[in-house]
Amino acid sequence: MKRSTPVNHAKAAEKFMKDTAHARFHDKRLWDLRQKRDQQMHLLPEWQELRTLASQIKEHTLAHLPEYLEQFEANALKNGVHVHWATDAAEHNRIVGEILEKHGVRTLIKSKSMVTEECEMAPYLTQCDVQVIETDLGERIQQLDNQMPSHIVVPAVHKLASDVAKLFAQHYHTAPDDDDPHSLAWAQRLAARPVILSADAGMTGVNFAVAETGSFVVCTNEGNADLSATVPKLHIATLGIEKLIPRMADLGVFIRLLSRSALGSPITQYTTHFRAPQKGSEMHVVLVDNGRSHRLGMEEFWTSLKCIRCGACMNTCPVYRRSGGLSYGAVYSGPIGVIIDPTFNERKYSTLPFASTMNGSCTHVCPVKINIHEQIYQWRGVLANHHELPFVKREIMRMVGKILGRPKLYRAMVQGAETTLNVLPRFLLYRTMNPWGKNRTLPRPVQQTFHAWYKEHRVKKNRNT
Amino acid sequence: MTSREEILARLRNNRPHSTDYVLPSLPLLGERTATRQRFEENLKDLGGQVLEQQEGEIFSEAIARCFPDEKVICSAVPEFDGTLRLENIISPQQADKVDVLVVRSPFGIVETGSVFLSEKELQHRNFAAHLTQHIVVLLSEKNLIANMHVAYDQRTEFREARYGVLMSGPSATADIQGVLIRGAQGVRTLRIWWE
Numbered sequence: 001m002k003r004s005t006p007v008n009h010a011k012a013a014e015k016f017m018k019d020t021a022h023a024r025f026h027d028k029r030l031w032d033l034r035q036k037r038d039q040q041m042h043l044l045p046e047w048q049e050l051r052t053l054a055s056q057i058k059e060h061t062l063a064h065l066p067e068y069l070e071q072f073e074a075n076a077l078k079n080g081v082h083v084h085w086a087t088d089a090a091e092h093n094r095i096v097g098e099i100l101e102k103h104g105v106r107t108l109i110k111s112k113s114m115v116t117e118e119c120e121m122a123p124y125l126t127q128c129d130v131q132v133i134e135t136d137l138g139e140r141i142q143q144l145d146n147q148m149p150s151h152i153v154v155p156a157v158h159k160l161a162s163d164v165a166k167l168f169a170q171h172y173h174t175a176p177d178d179d180d181p182h183s184l185a186w187a188q189r190l191a192a193r194p195v196i197l198s199a200d201a202g203m204t205g206v207n208f209a210v211a212e213t214g215s216f217v218v219c220t221n222e223g224n225a226d227l228s229a230t231v232p233k234l235h236i237a238t239l240g241i242e243k244l245i246p247r248m249a250d251l252g253v254f255i256r257l258l259s260r261s262a263l264g265s266p267i268t269q270y271t272t273h274f275r276a277p278q279k280g281s282e283m284h285v286v287l288v289d290n291g292r293s294h295r296l297g298m299e300e301f302w303t304s305l306k307c308i309r310c311g312a313c314m315n316t317c318p319v320y321r322r323s324g325g326l327s328y329g330a331v332y333s334g335p336i337g338v339i340i341d342p343t344f345n346e347r348k349y350s351t352l353p354f355a356s357t358m359n360g361s362c363t364h365v366c367p368v369k370i371n372i373h374e375q376i377y378q379w380r381g382v383l384a385n386h387h388e389l390p391f392v393k394r395e396i397m398r399m400v401g402k403i404l405g406r407p408k409l410y411r412a413m414v415q416g417a418e419t420t421l422n423v424l425p426r427f428l429l430y431r432t433m434n435p436w437g438k439n440r441t442l443p444r445p446v447q448q449t450f451h452a453w454y455k456e457h458r459v460k461k462n463r464n465t
Numbered sequence: 466m467t468s469r470e471e472i473l474a475r476l477r478n479n480r481p482h483s484t485d486y487v488l489p490s491l492p493l494l495g496e497r498t499a500t501r502q503r504f505e506e507n508l509k510d511l512g513g514q515v516l517e518q519q520e521g522e523i524f525s526e527a528i529a530r531c532f533p534d535e536k537v538i539c540s541a542v543p544e545f546d547g548t549l550r551l552e553n554i555i556s557p558q559q560a561d562k563v564d565v566l567v568v569r570s571p572f573g574i575v576e577t578g579s580v581f582l583s584e585k586e587l588q589h590r591n592f593a594a595h596l597t598q599h600i601v602v603l604l605s606e607k608n609l610i611a612n613m614h615v616a617y618d619q620r621t622e623f624r625e626a627r628y629g630v631l632m633s634g635p636s637a638t639a640d641i642q643g644v645l646i647r648g649a650q651g652v653r654t655l656r657i658w659w660e
Contacts, residue, residue, distance in 0.1 A: 032643065046494040057488065063483040065480060224649075271579070296479045
């Protein structure tokens with residue numbers, strides 16, 4: 001296989017941060033979502049119990065995934081749903097393409113689905129002469145701008161209204177200086193309606209698939225997913241195999257957590273349960289592996305499959321908030337992206353586990369209790385062992401390892417560093433030697449190291465007793 | 466080997482020890498009071514409204530008062546005619562012309578101010594609930610369920626309906642610069658009429 005170049009996250013982030021207006025809004029908007037999530041959490045005394053249950057249900061399901069997939073399939077077939085299995089992205093796209101070809105579909109309307117992004121389905125179908133139209137507002141904005149979604153829940157969160165105004169003026173012929181979000185959203189409604197009414201097929205993603213009933217649930221806000229699924233006579237739903245849950249009652253736990261964690265709203269405006277095709281219609285479900293069965297075998301990383309794609313880890317992450325989703329150069333960005341992207345391509349995404357301050361905030365907000373920051377740390381180890389570290393990082397790590405392995409040398413270095421911080425001129429500290437000095441202020445050097453203080457006070461005290 | 470067999474075999478081979486991970490039993494958690502007042506508060510939080518009955522007013526009068534300029538009032542309930550009956554709609558194109566849809570919901574969920582609709586209430590015209598500009602949902606206080614846990618535990622509709630949607634207020638988006646807009650691509654307003 002061709003060796004791909006690692007994503008230069010740091011450089012892309014630097015570029016993102018240069019545009020102050022965008023960078024400030026991005027940071028503020030996502031932190032606002034995090035705070036709304038906290039408010040919802042405080043309203044439910046059972047919040048931590050819900051997280052524990054959600055985690056246990058997901059871990060159990062993943063450990064019994066073959067059985068639950070078979071149960072889901074059997075029930076879905078009984079309900080009159082066509083079930084397809086795709087080992088990888090190429091097979092997924094081929095299956096969807098064949099269903100569409102069989103029905104003579106020229107226009108496909110779709111709602112948000114990260115799996116279709118992961119499989120790069122839209123470019124494939126375009127080659128098959130199928131017009132693919134995103135109906136979610138944020139996804140549509142990204143589609144018109146030829147960009148990946150920058151966030152798994154709010155795909156165009158890195159854009160300002162003026163950016164959308166420019167895009168819509170170009171594609172929907174709205175007034176370029178009208179950047180009122182209300183009139184822009186209205187323009188989307190007006191543009192989407194005729195397309196929805198004349199589309200040949202609709203496609204949705206899936207939030208949860210229930211094994212015991214063979215049904216699946218889609219959680220959305222705009223109404224576009226329900227339109228996409230109910231207006232055309234053909235509905236294709238595509239999902240990663242980790243979306244399974246055993247029981248209908250488990251939905252109580254997950255629905256209560258999902259939107260509260262994602263947007264800080266108690267529920268999405270639409271929570272739709274699809275069990276069987278509508279009268280006179282056809283329904284297809286595509287179960288996608290694309291690396292998931294391999295990930296299940298990774299002892300340190302399999303629990304990342306518990307993810308319900310709420311985006312809470314992204315909203316809380318200081319690196320994500322300041323660097324923007326597109327800087328990760330991957331379909332999945334932010335903390336969750338950092339731990340699953342390397343399973344798709346270790347070299348290409350080898351830089352991503354370093355896009356973290358290791359503050360652990362992601363782990364604390366995760367509704368299914370994935371130990372995200374620990375997995376980020378473990379990925380660094382794996383990448384080092386697989387020689388996927390860039391030269392400078394590798395050399396620094398080697399030196400740090402030597403120093404940390406020898407206490408005396410370490411203490412001498414720390415003393416030295418404190419002195420250095422006091423005497424070095426600012427331009428050296430903040431520009432040349434230390435990339436951490438960019439956009440950050442180093443702590444004021446202490447008068448005395450902890451070790452020196454301990455020696456002076458505790459050791460003496462111990463001697464006295 | 467089919468793709469199905471290949472995926473299942475890989476999962477069997479790679480999964481963690483299945484006996485280590487027990488499926489927890491589910492307690493009925495959460496606030497358990499199912500009052501109309503709490504339902505209304507939560508409904509309003511999500512942008513829904515209550516069509517209040519004025520003194521001596523009957524339903525058709527309330528609709529006329531609330532929607533003085535709307536032309537196509539479509540009814541899915543037997544006791545109110547509107548200008549068009551839902552069973553007479555034969556296509557999404559026709560449903561797209563509807564200004565107001567009146568429909569009865571079998572139950573509401575207090576925790577989230579949600580109402581349930583399925584192909585039964587929508588007479589196999591599920592698209593009508595999303596193509597109409599506005600929706601008025603008839604709901605009885607005795608059909609209020611306290612929260613999501615109780616709803617999934619008790620309401621058989623979740624298992625029986627082919628299509629079942631919980632609508633919590635009107636459609637909404639905040640995809641442009643974080644500005645919350647009620648009335649995105651589905652219904653622009655959602656109102657509850659207590660019966």
